[in-house]
Amino acid sequence: MLLEEKTINKLERVYRLNLINTITGVKPANLIATRSKDGVDNVAIFSSVIHLGTKPSQIGFIIRPAGENPRDTLYNIEETGFYTMNNISESFIQKAHYTSANLNLNESEFKRMNIDQEMISDFHAPFVKDSAVKFGLKHIESILLPNRCTLVIGEVILIKILDDHINELGEIDLESYDCVGISGLGSYYKLKKLNSFPHVKPDEIPSFE
Known part of the structure; x- marks a missing residue:
């Protein structure tokens, strides 16, 4: 299959949406x-x-742009200045996926999807209790992009990781807690560690055949 600009722009909407969301x-x-x-x-x-x-x-x-539906996430971040990120494990993929629904402003996805939350120290925002790797951020800046999406930038000021999932070098073992990845809008993949390589220096590059 070869798709060039004119063809890509003429693709059926859902097909194009899925294609562009999975090519990366x-x-x-x-x-x-x-x-x-x-x-x-x-x-x-x-x-x-x-x-x-x-x-x-x-x-x-x-x-993504809010359009007629206000985005709770962005609104709360800009209003309070704090938010958390929580890695998703295989055990709660389905609950996590359904948080993408547009609920009413005063309805919590934690309650609707029965996701357990926890508060850590005196951090303003909640964390996902079942997440093995979670971190709290302080909002720095929101940048409007040419496509009307917003890039939200935050500084990590709190991290919680179970000791079993991090090595002496500070590397997190994603496979050890069944961390998952996303392709497109709703396909989930297991992550398996294949190998580790050193920091690359020009005089240490192997001879490839």
Whole structure:
């Protein structure tokens, strides 16, 4: 199959949506949780989380345009300044997936999808209790992109990881807690570690045949 610009733009809407959402491969699966100033907790699934830097420790994610439906996640982040990201494991994929539904503003996905939450220290936003790797962020900036999506940038200020899932180098073993990835809008994949390679230096590159 060869698709060029004119053909791509003429593809049936759902087909094109699925195609473009899957060509980049497997993406990280995270539940992003917030708490409004009124104390209403919100949690939603995102596959657009990206690492931006380590000093300061910055993580970004993309949120789609609100249109006529207000986005609780973005509104709460900009109103309170804090939110959490929680890795998704195989044991609660289905619950996590259904958090993508557009619920009423005052209805919590935690309650509707029966997702257990926990508060850690005095952090403002809730965490997903069953997530093996979770971290709290402080909002730094929201940047409107040309396609009307928003890039939300936050600094990691709290991390909770079970000791069994991290090694002496600080590397998290995603396979050890059945972490999953997303392809497209609703297909989930297991992650299996295949190999580890050292930091690449020009004089240490092997001779490839």
